[in-house]
Amino acid sequence: MNPLYAKSVIVLANVLMIAIRAPHGRRSRETPVAKSRKGAMEVVLLKIALATYFLTLVWVATPFLAFADYPLHPVPFCAGALCMAIGMWLFRQSHNDLGANFSMSLEMRKRHQLVTHGIYRHIRHPMYLAFFVYLTGQSLVLPNWLAGPADGVAMLLLFAFRVGPEERMMFEEFGTEYGQYMAATGRLTPRLRSLRRW
Ligand code: SAH
Numbered sequence: 001m002n003p004l005y006a007k008s009v010i011v012l013a014n015v016l017m018i019a020i021r022a023p024h025g026r027r028s029r030e031t032p033v034a035k036s037r038k039g040a041m042e043v044v045l046l047k048i049a050l051a052t053y054f055l056t057l058v059w060v061a062t063p064f065l066a067f068a069d070y071p072l073h074p075v076p077f078c079a080g081a082l083c084m085a086i087g088m089w090l091f092r093q094s095h096n097d098l099g100a101n102f103s104m105s106l107e108m109r110k111r112h113q114l115v116t117h118g119i120y121r122h123i124r125h126p127m128y129l130a131f132f133v134y135l136t137g138q139s140l141v142l143p144n145w146l147a148g149p150a151d152g153v154a155m156l157l158l159f160a161f162r163v164g165p166e167e168r169m170m171f172e173e174f175g176t177e178y179g180q181y182m183a184a185t186g187r188l189t190p191r192l193r194s195l196r197r198w
Helices: 001-032 038-062 074-101 126-141 147-174 177-183 192-197
Strands: 033-036 108-109
Touching: 001 038, 001 074, 001 126, 038 147, 074 126, 126 147, 147 192
Parallel strands: none
Antiparallel strands: 033 108
């Protein structure tokens, strides 16, 4: 298949992801930060994520990474595009459910509320799951050994180092309410008990 198909899907998906995030990012920037846990590690991880995102754009717009290209096949391309669409849907749902409580980083906002409805009723980190599904899809769509998996690896690193501190921060803020919420939900997949209540 012509790599232009991959480039078109990636550009379109990026535009949609930016459009989904834009109003939530704006609202988040307008809501004062009550508490921040954005340490040096978090800053480094966000920079790595930004660098790998840039790598994707370099592959789309320039021939610099062509040495690591491989042929694009229809099956991974279609499976990848489907994963990207599911990831985008999950991203949109998570943003809608999280509302004004969203932050790019480890921060509590003024009047922060614990969200336990919608997708958050079953999973504690649906937005991270959305990125995993989306980036798995992107790695299938993007036929390059470097740019293909880079974003997903950066997300894995971010998740591995962030999820523990994030849950500790939430527990400090909401105490037993968050403890009970943790007991009823899974990090990335629903607990069986919570599914039965669905
Ligand atoms: N980890 C979540 C949220 C990502 S946005 C997800 O993957 O869906 C990151 C910010 O969301 C964190 O800094 C925290 O302030 C906030 N947050 C995480 N879980 C939350 C919840 N259940 N209710 C309210 N805010 C939450």
